[in-house]
Amino acid sequence: MLCWSCKKEVEVPEKISRKDACPNCGVDLKCCYNCQLYDKDAYLQCHETEAEWVRYKEKGNFCEFFEPRTKPIKSASDEPETKEGLKKKWDSLFRDEG
Numbered sequence: 001m002l003c004w005s006c007k008k009e010v011e012v013p014e015k016i017s018r019k020d021a022c023p024n025c026g027v028d029l030k031c032c033y034n035c036q037l038y039d040k041d042a043y044l045q046c047h048e049t050e051a052e053w054v055r056y057k058e059k060g061n062f063c064e065f066f067e068p069r070t071k072p073i074k075s076a077s078d079e080p081e082t083k084e085g086l087k088k089k090w091d092s093l094f095r096d097e098g
Contacts, residue, residue, distance in 0.1 A: 001016075001029070001034065001068035001069060001070065002034075002069050002070060002071065002072060003022045003024060003025060003027065003029070003034065004027070004031075004033035004034050004058075004069065005022065005025045005027040005033075005058075006022060006024045006025040006027075007072065008022075008024045008025075010022055010023065010024070010029065012029060012068060016029055016030045016066065016068065017030065018030050018060035018061060018062055019060060020060075027058065028058070028059055028060035029060070029068075030060050030061065030063075030066055031057060031058055031059055031060055031061060032045065032046065032054050032057035032058075032061070032063075033057050033058055033069075034068060034069050035063070035065075035066050035067055035068070035069060036067040036068065036069050036070065037051070037065060037066075037067055038057070038069070045057065046065075048065040050065070051063060051065050
């Protein structure tokens with residue numbers, strides 16, 4: 001599986017639990033951002049129509065439809081926002097251009 005945070009390949013057991021973490025960066029492995037079904041532009045940001053909405057996509061969850069991601073997220077616009085990236089965008093709104 002490919003970790004959404006560090007972008008490194010991770011060996012995972014056949015069944016991933018909510019508490020499993022990436023050995024490289026420590027983020028939760030069973031989260032929406034690591035799921036093949038995650039899509040920023042899809043309804044509830046998931047291609048599974050029966051999945052429940054998950055508020056914190058970067059946190060471990062109990063989703064029964066979880067499929068480990070094997071390819072990187074398809075484009076930069078689909079990348080999950082980081083705190084630093086969001087802060088940079090926020091600060092740029094109030095930058096004095098004059």
